[in-house]
Amino acid sequence: MSSARSGRKLFPIRLGQPGRYLVGAAIATLIWFPARLADPADEPLARTVVRAGMYGAGWGLLVPLLEYVDRRRRSGTDDLRRAREALRRGVVPAAAADRAELVEQVRIARRGAWTGVLIGVPLFGGLALLAPGVDYPVTGIGFLVLLAVVLAVAVRALVRCRRADRRLAAARPGSAVADGACGFRPGAEQARRGR
Template identity: 45%
Template sequence: MAEGKPRRRTPLVRLGAPGPYVLFALLSTVLWFPVRLFEDPDRSVPLALVRAGLYGVGWGLIPILMAFLPGVRARADSGQVRAWNRLRAALRRGEVPADEADRAAVIGQLPTVRRGALIAVVGGVLFFGGLAVLAPTVDRTASGVFYVVVLTIVLALAGVTLGRVRRLDRRLADTR
């Protein structure tokens, strides 16, 4: 890396928060499920699914946290990384960029952010909600409560993201 070139963190999956987390948690659960079945073949399949879901919730955070590691960073001069960083800054501030190129980058990335938040809402309700309903049926009430807490956090983050996108959409409409 040339000296003086800043590096920016970049997520592995570019979707609106918390879409990537829900996808990674689901993938982790799918990967842990056969392990849980193999470890306790005498136990029920629903119990193995609830236990795999607990691992999935934790392991789903790892790809998200990897974006903060120094070795997993992209060059700031990459056009895609610049556009994503401009969008994140615009969403945080709630202001439309003054520069036309920045505005075009933000407009181009907004549907991706909206899609990620909607994936989190639908996937979170189906996945975490399903596990929360299933957990008490296998005498894992505490796990069910935990899934409800995770679902609440996911829905809150998705709501914040969708609210920011709507606010930025309104501001973009006002400047056109």
């Protein structure tokens, strides 16, 4: 858990995907916009915005890529890895510490999904509407494809969060599900696999 906590010093708000990509793309777009304005080419403001958005969408990919490389470099703690696996599979861990980490991973995933939707729709939707007007119709289609991917990833994350929330609520001590009356026991799937 210490490696996960050390990441909070650099980024105080942890986000799941697609939030990380969208924050990176929005920041890169904001950085590229003044750079494109300073370009000596005399082009309309709308074209400058679309080109800054193109560069921002490309450079925004560095955020999840660097995070992926960093995650591969430092393998992460066992409880974090188990929590991410539990979120993917919808399994409630038996240990209380693992359940607490799963709750944190659900919060991070939900926060990233909603951040992705709230930034992605105005950013890529607006750029997709603006691009054909400045003779970049293929770029407009590209922004629509990016928007569709962002929404698909966000929906997938929210579905996983909802499934994990339902399983966590059902696995609370004292509930019929937690006592095994409904055929579901927390950690039963892990026990079958020998974990």
